Amino acid sequence: MGQLGKRNKNGLTAWSTGYAEFGPQETSIGKIMVGVKCQIENLRGQDVGFLDTGAELPLIGGELARWLGNYPIEKEDVKIVTRFGELSGNVVRMTITLVADHGENLPIESSVLLAEEWDGPIVLGYDGFLNRLRFAFDPGLYAPGERIFYFGKDANLVG
């Protein structure tokens, strides 16, 4: 396996900058099909985030939300209506890094909802997070160990 490329008249250019295995996982909200590894802010360990193109903001719940919320960072209290119901929490700015198995990890600073009462997995939403990336999936139909999430950045969007 290697990075995805894009063929144009000048030859082949890299399209993705990193890729990693993704997988399903049982969670408190049921089975999530696209779990990808991510690293939250300055935590050393990696967590698994639910890649949800139907969600707007990234969402972090439970103990992690409480712990991250204790940081002296700018935040705003909100009560957001989600398809899982109303959630009370704080909107903050935070860096979530997509973890690659090969290539480069991709850190993204974005708006994040910290909602302690959310018992589900970390949610990586589309409009406030994924919509700035290139991403693609290889479902690994005949080789479950080769379910691959490719991601990359447009050089013009790097902050």
Add this chain to the structure above:
Amino acid sequence: MLIPQTITADILRKPLLPETFWLQRHRTPIEESFVQIVVRECMQKLMDALWSSKQHPTIQVVWLAPQQAPDTEAGIRSSEVKIRQLVETGNISGARRELLTIPKGTSKQLDKWKRLLAEPVIKEGRPASGQGMSLDLFWLQNHSERYKGQWVALKKGQLIGSNESRISLESLLTADQLEGATFLKVGQ
């Protein structure tokens, strides 16, 4: 060198996307009502094509809705309420669009929303630190009964540690153990 001319539909179709991106990133600090945009690779290619076909390159004139500060306390308050309502109904993109029409410095609260809801910023990449996922998921399939409701730290399908608390588990592990470790909550 650049001569304004009528932009045909064919010309408009292709290069619009880069301009849209450009606007998203630069609209806020721009005070002018008119902006001439002839930047980015895609537009340059279009201009090259136009030159080679002996047509004049085009200045694309884009109208930006002028930012207008609410001029009364009630107006400011109304904008703050509107942004909150948009956020709380999950319409983050709507809140972002609304904030673009409000100049910086209108109120502390609105400036705070501008900072909190700014578009995501992709930072420079760092070397990959992941170690795959299938071995960890295989471990979960075989051991989930025993660790139900707990957080487990796994590395290449090996259990590094477990705890009821995600944060405590991280603090119990050494830097070496944490390198590449994945934390998973075992489903109840």
